[in-house]
Amino acid sequence: MTRKSYDNDKIEKLLKELPSFNDPKSKQEWNMQLSEKHQKSKKPKRNKWTIPVLGTVTGMVVLLLLLVPLFNHSVNKQGTSESSSDSSGHQANEAAREQSAVEKKQFSAPTEDSTLQMHAADKSLLIQRSSPTMIRSVYAGKEDHVVVPVTFVSENGDEKAARGSLEDYQPAGLSINLVSEIQINYEQKSKTAVAVFPNEYQLPGNIQPAQMEEAIRWLAEPYHPENIQLKKKDGSAMKLANTKDSHTLVPVSHRHYVFYLYQSNLNKLKFLVPIPVDDNLTIRQSIQMLGRVKDHPALVPALPAHAEIKKVKSKGQGLIVEMQPGKWTDQQEAITAIEAILLTSKQYHFSEVTILHSGYQQLGPYDMTNPIQIPDDFNPLEVDPDK
Secondary structure: OOOOOOOHHHHHHHHHOOOOOOOOOOHHHHHHHHHHHHHHHOOOOOOOOHHHHHHHHHHHHHHHHHHHHHHHHHHHHHHHHHHHHHHHHHHHHHHHHHHHHHHHHHHOOOOOOOOEEEOOOOOOOEEOOOOOOOEEEEEEEOOOOOEEEEEEEEOOOOHHHHHHHHHHOOOOOEEEEOOOOOEEEEEOOOOEEEEEEOOOOOOOOOOOHHHHHHHHHHHHHHHOOOEEEEEEOOOOEOOOOOOOOOOEEOOHHHOEEEEEEEOOOOOOOOEEEEEEEOOOOOHHHHHHHOOOOOOOOOEEOOOOOOOEEEEEEEEOOEEEEEEEOOOOOOHHHHHHHHHHHHHHHHOOOOOEEEEEOOOOOEEOOEEOOOOEEOOOEEOEEEEOOOO
């Protein structure tokens, strides 16, 4: 089948042969008609947010209507409950306050109607910084031939009240005051502490000369003397023993001591007691001795058996003690162990101690993450001048 081809003349001729077409409507009429149809076909737009908003508002109204009765019922019930329990709640508060007061009294160490008590707020037996208003005294133990240094502390810094307590105070669990008749005069230039005795002085009771000598050493210790001399009021030498040099003593700072816990029974006060040891012992050996006591039945090791000392090393004026404790009985047991280590380290002239692996970050008054400063004093007894 062959394709027909037409030239332009042929096409024009064919077009002229087509029948004519006459439209009765004008062009303007067609435009108006199309415009009207277009307007009718448009639908009004709806606001898309109207239905969700109306639904939300309706739901809130319904929920509010449901909750109002329940709220009224709850308020009425609570009002009734508070009204009925007002008197019992008041009684409970009073009972709680009374119980708190009782617990505070039980927390304080017993003093057998004395005007003094142990510093029990943080259960510490140490005094970090001493002051001139604090008074040192020394007692004998009841169940053992040991000396127990104590420090009288006035709550308001009243030195007279602290010194007056030396005459009539008998600490629970201790025996006589060994130094009540002795006065210390300190000579700054020669760094000598002179212990002055009455002219007719006699050792009291069954007190031995060695025990009295230790008492004099610890009475003079707050002055940090280089020498100690024993004299009578008339200026003559005082001899406690029948030896050539018994009128002079080597001070505490030139000797080594370890510290144990003294308590005559469970209802009495606790004290840290110094026991002299061989001057040739190293600091490590002395600290390890805190876990065992010999020849002193009334003393308890300050370091429990489970608290093993792994390493002891010095760094300048500081000491580092690495421990491996088991399970502490309580914080008081750990505090006592740490404080015995501090006092023993003081005898070796360290200024601070770092305790590693104690199991605590904060232990009573001590931040165990930092070095602990060596304390000035120990065994505080607080004076209440108002009693």
